[in-house]
Amino acid sequence: MQPMPIKHPFLTRRDIVGYAILAAVIFVAFPLLLEPFRLNLFGKYLTYAFVAVGLVLCWGVGGILSLGQGIFFGLGGYCMAMFLKLEASTPENTSIQSTPGIPDFMDWNQLTALPWWWEPFNSLFFTLIAVVIVPVAFAFIIGVAMFRRRVGGVYFAIITQAIAAILTILIIGQQGFTGGVNGITDLRTFNGWDIRTNDAKTLLYFVNGALLFAVLLIAQFVRKSKLGRLLIAMRDQEDRVRFSGYDVANFKIFVFCLGAGFAAIGGAMFTLQVGFMSPTFVGIVPSIEMVIYAAVGGRLSIIGAVYGTLLVNYAKTTFSESFPELWLFGLGALFIAVVMAFPNGLAGLWADHVEPRLKSLWPRGDAKHPASTSPATTEETPAE
Amino acid sequence: MSDSKKSTGINNLSRRAVLAGGAALSASLFAPKMLRAQDYPTAEINTTGLAVTDDTVTCGILHSVTGTMAISETGSVQAEKLAIEQINAQGGILGRKIEYIQEDGASDWPTFAEKARKLLVQDKVASVMGCWTSASRKAVLPVFEQNNGFLYYPTFYEGLEESPNVIYTGQEATQQIIAGLNWVNQTKGAKSFYLLGSDYIWPRTSNKIARKHIENFMEGCEVVGEEYYPLGHTQFNSVINKIRLRKPDVIYAIVVGGSNVAFYKQLKAAGIDPAEESPIVLTISVTEDEIRGIGGENIDGAYACMKYFQSLENENNQEFVSAFKEMWGEDIVIGDVTQAAYLGPWLWKAAVEKAGSFDVDKVREASPGIELQTAPEGYVKVHENHHLWSKTRVGRAKTDGQYDVVYETADLVEPDPFPEGYQ
Numbered sequence: 137m138q139p140m141p142i143k144h145p146f147l148t149r150r151d152i153v154g155y156a157i158l159a160a161v162i163f164v165a166f167p168l169l170l171e172p173f174r175l176n177l178f179g180k181y182l183t184y185a186f187v188a189v190g191l192v193l194c195w196g197v198g199g200i201l202s203l204g205q206g207i208f209f210g211l212g213g214y215c216m217a218m219f220l221k222l223e224a225s226t227p228e229n230t231s232i233q234s235t236p237g238i239p240d241f242m243d244w245n246q247l248t249a250l251p252w253w254w255e256p257f258n259s260l261f262f263t264l265i266a267v268v269i270v271p272v273a274f275a276f277i278i279g280v281a282m283f284r285r286r287v288g289g290v291y292f293a294i295i296t297q298a299i300a301a302i303l304t305i306l307i308i309g310q311q312g313f314t315g316g317v318n319g320i321t322d323l324r325t326f327n328g329w330d331i332r333t334n335d336a337k338t339l340l341y342f343v344n345g346a347l348l349f350a351v352l353l354i355a356q357f358v359r360k361s362k363l364g365r366l367l368i369a370m371r372d373q374e375d376r377v378r379f380s381g382y383d384v385a386n387f388k389i390f391v392f393c394l395g396a397g398f399a400a401i402g403g404a405m406f407t408l409q410v411g412f413m414s415p416t417f418v419g420i421v422p423s424i425e426m427v428i429y430a431a432v433g434g435r436l437s438i439i440g441a442v443y444g445t446l447l448v449n450y451a452k453t454t455f456s457e458s459f460p461e462l463w464l465f466g467l468g469a470l471f472i473a474v475v476m477a478f479p480n481g482l483a484g485l486w487a488d489h490v491e492p493r494l495k496s497l498w499p500r501g502d503a504k505h506p507a508s509t510s511p512a513t514t515e516e517t518p519a520e
Numbered sequence: 521m522s523d524s525k526k527s528t529g530i531n532n533l534s535r536r537a538v539l540a541g542g543a544a545l546s547a548s549l550f551a552p553k554m555l556r557a558q559d560y561p562t563a564e565i566n567t568t569g570l571a572v573t574d575d576t577v578t579c580g581i582l583h584s585v586t587g588t589m590a591i592s593e594t595g596s597v598q599a600e601k602l603a604i605e606q607i608n609a610q611g612g613i614l615g616r617k618i619e620y621i622q623e624d625g626a627s628d629w630p631t632f633a634e635k636a637r638k639l640l641v642q643d644k645v646a647s648v649m650g651c652w653t654s655a656s657r658k659a660v661l662p663v664f665e666q667n668n669g670f671l672y673y674p675t676f677y678e679g680l681e682e683s684p685n686v687i688y689t690g691q692e693a694t695q696q697i698i699a700g701l702n703w704v705n706q707t708k709g710a711k712s713f714y715l716l717g718s719d720y721i722w723p724r725t726s727n728k729i730a731r732k733h734i735e736n737f738m739e740g741c742e743v744v745g746e747e748y749y750p751l752g753h754t755q756f757n758s759v760i761n762k763i764r765l766r767k768p769d770v771i772y773a774i775v776v777g778g779s780n781v782a783f784y785k786q787l788k789a790a791g792i793d794p795a796e797e798s799p800i801v802l803t804i805s806v807t808e809d810e811i812r813g814i815g816g817e818n819i820d821g822a823y824a825c826m827k828y829f830q831s832l833e834n835e836n837n838q839e840f841v842s843a844f845k846e847m848w849g850e851d852i853v854i855g856d857v858t859q860a861a862y863l864g865p866w867l868w869k870a871a872v873e874k875a876g877s878f879d880v881d882k883v884r885e886a887s888p889g890i891e892l893q894t895a896p897e898g899y900v901k902v903h904e905n906h907h908l909w910s911k912t913r914v915g916r917a918k919t920d921g922q923y924d925v926v927y928e929t930a931d932l933v934e935p936d937p938f939p940e941g942y943q
Contacts, residue, residue: 171642172641173637173638173641173642174642176637177634180634232938234943241721244678244680244721244724244725245721245724246728305750308719308720308750308751309719309750311719311720311721311724316719316720316721317653317655317720317721317751318629318654318655318658318659318720318721319629319655319658319659321658321659321661321662322658322661322662323662324662332662332666410630410633410634411633411662411663412629412630412633412659412662414629414630414655414659416628416629416630417630453634456623456624456626456631456635457623457635457638460585460586460622460623460624461585461586461624463586463624464586
């Protein structure tokens, strides 16, 4: 790829400020302000942000709307859960079973030996690779099958949704191998380290935050690279890009796989922090919810996706704690309000309403922004 | 909270000195209907920092009130609230009124885990009444064990579990299955069985126990078919054809949720009328709640094996049913699980008062052997393994959505979550 033109630096000053604020929020504000229980909850929310960031690239930038990101989140999570489950199923812990040493749900389903494809998950090294490779390979197969045939738009969205439904049914149906509806529960240690203690949860939160930043920077790099500009071009005028001699399908496959990889890392971190994995994350509903996170954050903004995820999940938790019987209506109202009033999400809100005012206060714009926890920067809109 | 605790200590010490003699005497002589809070200083009955004050104790209610399970779990929420209200009217537990924090599990297992953690870690509730599906219980179990919470779980379930942090107020599988199979064999002469169910752990484990019992413990009986359908499945015509072909004496159905409606309607439409008893339809998954969805006319004549039916004729139950209707409306129906949920707060009260403490470790220690004379289902007792001794009953569905109780075991059936010879 060509060296970056000076006009498109990797990080503008505006981006740097945005990332700095986000880092301050995630690494300083939350840990200081939240008790361990809430911090763990926010850690869980942030695992969805991995998916939302992937969606910004696929959907916001690339125009590929995937309604099946739960597939990759779930696959990543399941790979991690299999490793943790095997570690928790020592013969001593499972001595009450008819076949000690295999996961409890296998025993309930009359399996007497570990299936061969579970065996490799005894290895941490294999698991860490599988967490990313399995979902990415799956995304690659879907991508090749779809994009090479120029399936796109609504059709692609529907197909991803169907795959999510199929995978859920498969996992539920094969409960002897997957834990079925219950999922894989009662996970205890990660390579001998107890993940259930508060200390472990706090540490996992920071690891999660660091990984998220790594993902954000990769996304930022892709976004600002020539590839990112090509994606935007494809989204707006796919045929022109094709006629210019680019192989559109390859770019789409790449960005789709990238999004899947992000989602998978999120899924694995989810399993570690929450302590179990179940098919409820693979299906259609969670996949659509994940699109909503990106939409609320502003589907063009990488940082906005993180804030969108946090806002929606925090609202979900708060509404449901305060109004156990009515909270879904509150959440619905929030979505409608965002879509009606701020089609570009939180990021659009910031760019259109907050930033101009800040600029009028600090005309040069190089003074530090006030310590605000509200959403930060947005990316240029496609019209530019 | 810490403030109130400090002041309690001082207050109660002086009061205690004065009251000590008289209170102890009256408490031991008369069955204490009203325990007074001042006899139990908060500092002594709550050494682990639970949400207990001088005049209140907080418990959690954790069920789905939204999502697909809401229709089933609402009855449990109502029963638990009724029990709490009645206990409070009698003076509460150790003189403390029960307050509850209700959380919505939203029919979503991870949400259950999140809310359970919130109730235990943040709200410090002294116990939780909650969960319904096995999946939700499995999701919260590690949370309860890790944070040493105490859960009262109301649903009949598959067994294979015995957590120190759970009291199972519903039946484990053998309590629900074995007596019913024996009954249908002995009184109806049934020899061949067709097992079918929804595809998840409870129906599968239950049918496994049923199959082992039929094949190993029932002379000359056999299983002629066994099938599972995904949750929410609505096309049962193929299995109905197979049933016609194999001509079993009994269709043993463990279909749950919305699938029930389709299953019984299609069964009837295909000419298999449960009322004609050829074959007999025996289920362990249809309570009065489900019949409301299925329609009494579609299931009239089918048999269900439960421990409780709304139509049970005993004084406890009559009082319970009228109190329930007074609180929640005349039209309400009460199923097996609703009654089991009602037992939760009462068992907790009994255990706390026996232990003289809200500490989970002490409540756990006090729980085995707790008896309830006032249970709507009749006398129940907590077993060492945290399940209840209960009777098994068979009811026959009527068009009005109620059951006629046609059989009950003479004695309480011992709970056996890890049945030998059935695994």
